[in-house]
Amino acid sequence: MDSISLGSQVVQYIFSGLTVGAIFALVALGFNIIYNVTEVINFAQGEFVVWGGLILAVLAESLGIPLFLSFFISVGVVALVGMGIYRAGIRPLHQPTILTMIMATIAISIILKGLAMFIWGKDPYAVQPFVDAPPVMLWGAYIQVQTFWILGISVALVVALTLFFQRTLTGKAMRACADNPGAASLVGISPGRMILFAFALSAALGAVGGAIITPITLMEYDRGAMLALKGFGAAILGGLGNFYGAVAAGFLLGLLESFATGFISSSYKDAIALIVLLIVLFARPQGLMGSSLQGDE
Amino acid sequence: MTMLLSEKNQTVTHILCFALFVAALPWVFGLSRATSYYTDVMVFVAIHSIIAAGLSLLLGYAGQISLGQAAFYGLGAYASGILTTRLGLSPWLGIMAGMVLAAGMAYGVGLPALRLKGHYLAMATLGFGMIVYIVFNEFIGLTGGPSGFGEIPSIRIFGMEISSTLGFYYLAWTAAVGVLWISLNIVHSRPGRALRAIHDSEKAAAAVGIDITRAKVQIFVVSGVYGALAGSLYAHFVTFINPPPFDIFFSIKVLMMVVIGGVGSIWGAYLGAALLTFLPEWLAFMEDFDVLAYGIILLTIVMFSPDGLVGLGSRMINRIRNMKNRGY
Numbered sequence: 001m002d003s004i005s006l007g008s009q010v011v012q013y014i015f016s017g018l019t020v021g022a023i024f025a026l027v028a029l030g031f032n033i034i035y036n037v038t039e040v041i042n043f044a045q046g047e048f049v050v051w052g053g054l055i056l057a058v059l060a061e062s063l064g065i066p067l068f069l070s071f072f073i074s075v076g077v078v079a080l081v082g083m084g085i086y087r088a089g090i091r092p093l094h095q096p097t098i099l100t101m102i103m104a105t106i107a108i109s110i111i112l113k114g115l116a117m118f119i120w121g122k123d124p125y126a127v128q129p130f131v132d133a134p135p136v137m138l139w140g141a142y143i144q145v146q147t148f149w150i151l152g153i154s155v156a157l158v159v160a161l162t163l164f165f166q167r168t169l170t171g172k173a174m175r176a177c178a179d180n181p182g183a184a185s186l187v188g189i190s191p192g193r194m195i196l197f198a199f200a201l202s203a204a205l206g207a208v209g210g211a212i213i214t215p216i217t218l219m220e221y222d223r224g225a226m227l228a229l230k231g232f233g234a235a236i237l238g239g240l241g242n243f244y245g246a247v248a249a250g251f252l253l254g255l256l257e258s259f260a261t262g263f264i265s266s267s268y269k270d271a272i273a274l275i276v277l278l279i280v281l282f283a284r285p286q287g288l289m290g291s292s293l294q295g296d297e
Numbered sequence: 298m299t300m301l302l303s304e305k306n307q308t309v310t311h312i313l314c315f316a317l318f319v320a321a322l323p324w325v326f327g328l329s330r331a332t333s334y335y336t337d338v339m340v341f342v343a344i345h346s347i348i349a350a351g352l353s354l355l356l357g358y359a360g361q362i363s364l365g366q367a368a369f370y371g372l373g374a375y376a377s378g379i380l381t382t383r384l385g386l387s388p389w390l391g392i393m394a395g396m397v398l399a400a401g402m403a404y405g406v407g408l409p410a411l412r413l414k415g416h417y418l419a420m421a422t423l424g425f426g427m428i429v430y431i432v433f434n435e436f437i438g439l440t441g442g443p444s445g446f447g448e449i450p451s452i453r454i455f456g457m458e459i460s461s462t463l464g465f466y467y468l469a470w471t472a473a474v475g476v477l478w479i480s481l482n483i484v485h486s487r488p489g490r491a492l493r494a495i496h497d498s499e500k501a502a503a504a505v506g507i508d509i510t511r512a513k514v515q516i517f518v519v520s521g522v523y524g525a526l527a528g529s530l531y532a533h534f535v536t537f538i539n540p541p542p543f544d545i546f547f548s549i550k551v552l553m554m555v556v557i558g559g560v561g562s563i564w565g566a567y568l569g570a571a572l573l574t575f576l577p578e579w580l581a582f583m584e585d586f587d588v589l590a591y592g593i594i595l596l597t598i599v600m601f602s603p604d605g606l607v608g609l610g611s612r613m614i615n616r617i618r619n620m621k622n623r624g625y
Contacts, residue, residue, distance in 0.1 A: 041416055041419075089596055089600075092600055093599070093600055093603065094600070094601075094603055095603060096603065097603065098415070099356075099362075099556060099560065100556070100599055100603040103552075103553065103556050103557075103595070103599045104596060104599045104600070106549060106553070106595075107592050107593075107595035107596035107599060108592070108596060109592075110588060110589075110591060110592030110595065111589060111592035111593055111596065112592075113588060113592075114586070114587075114588035114589030114590075114591070114592050115589060117585060117588060117589075118585060118586065118589060225546070229423065229427075229545070232420060232423075233420060233424070236416065236417060236420040240416055240417075267431070267434070267435050268431065268435065270427060270431060271427075271428050271431040271432075271435075274424040274427055274428050275424075275428065277420070277424055278421060278424050278425070278428075281410075281413060281417060281420065281421050281424075282409040282410070282412075282413075282421075285412060285413050285414075285417060286417075287417070
């Protein structure tokens, strides 16, 4: 062990931090997409990650469907689950307040967890890496090839989402709904459809996160709540609704956890990330980069 | 003035009726076959009611959310457990110490945290709860770590040891009814009215001279003290503690008790605590389906009665009254 230098350790921690951070960032983005259109924090966000990973495991490993195809099917199915959640659990609420909507999403996350336990049982599931290749040696650290897939896909998603919200008509319509649903419906945008679409999009994002991380960390039915909490932390740290804030905060939390595990102790990794989060909140009550909804209560 | 007095008398009557009902309950259970089992669950209802009452004051009257109540619950339990087993102190001193500790902690955390709003406050209290939970797990020398510790002594009153379930039932419910009485008094007091003003509009409340930060922190301290009391009772009843009962999911459960029962009603907190404590017991026969059924029931209640069980009840009473008035 003496031959491992500090430098290569640091490289190792950076990559493992970025890997976990990418998933936090995807979950945080999912929170933000729904929050911007509805002002709801969807606590079922973590369950999408679990479902994405578990569906991929069944399709690719048990049924032997090609991985590439399984990936898209699992993301598609979870997007449908996301839409179903809105239709069955959120839209029927009578005179919803923020609090009842949060309660509803917590209840939905319990239902999704119960369903996952019923369908897949309590054992963890594995998926083969996307490409079967030996780890890459980088500045003295061994990096799994899957790590590059995770980072590449996450970055590609962030770029695609940015283009979507800024260049396409649907993306602009969603932003209009976020700013002012009343005015948006005056110019012919249906806020109901945009909310439905937001649920599908954020469920799909979560599913991608689950599908790309499962080859490294495995997946089991009860992982969702913790992922949701970490993603919520990232969304808050970046400033609720703030797109780039969420990505930056997700990676930051991942790196904090990874370095805390490496240099202090794995049992305190969550505590250190949380303490940093609290300090930031107390110093900057609107998150690192500020909320998207200025002047709201 | 007469109105206020009659309202106060009414509250006292309600509390007395409730106390009589709770006192008679074990004898009703005694007639059925599941005597001590239901009495046992009812002890947990009392404990959960106390912690839920605290959050109800904070959420329903001051409009401030907390996802960290389990931390105070744990502080009470560990303070009681550690002081009685390690230092051999009386359980009463343990309970007191837990409450003082929780009050200090609530003050220290509440002062910076309660400046935050909405989801940011939720995250800050959530983070606080998770940090305290990690401390329970990692300060092994003090807390016994993940495996916890046992042999926590039971409470003595006038040299009489309260070790039977029925005895503890009366002790826990005395505490729970006391907390109910104090909470209803807080609601109807000057600080209580100040809190409701804050809930409606912070700016308007500040304009009429209410010290907003102070009022919020005060009620957060009260909720912390309630939590610690509940935790101490838990420790002395179960006589063994380890970290899981004090995790953030319990905080979320306390929030659900308050919302399911009815935000803005202390009675609702007690109702919600009773439902969410009994529900897992009733669903236990479903084995692996229990999580699913639990979620579906919660969602159904939120969907069809967004103002909670209390709201549902009062709407039904109104409907019956209307029918009577119309001469049916």
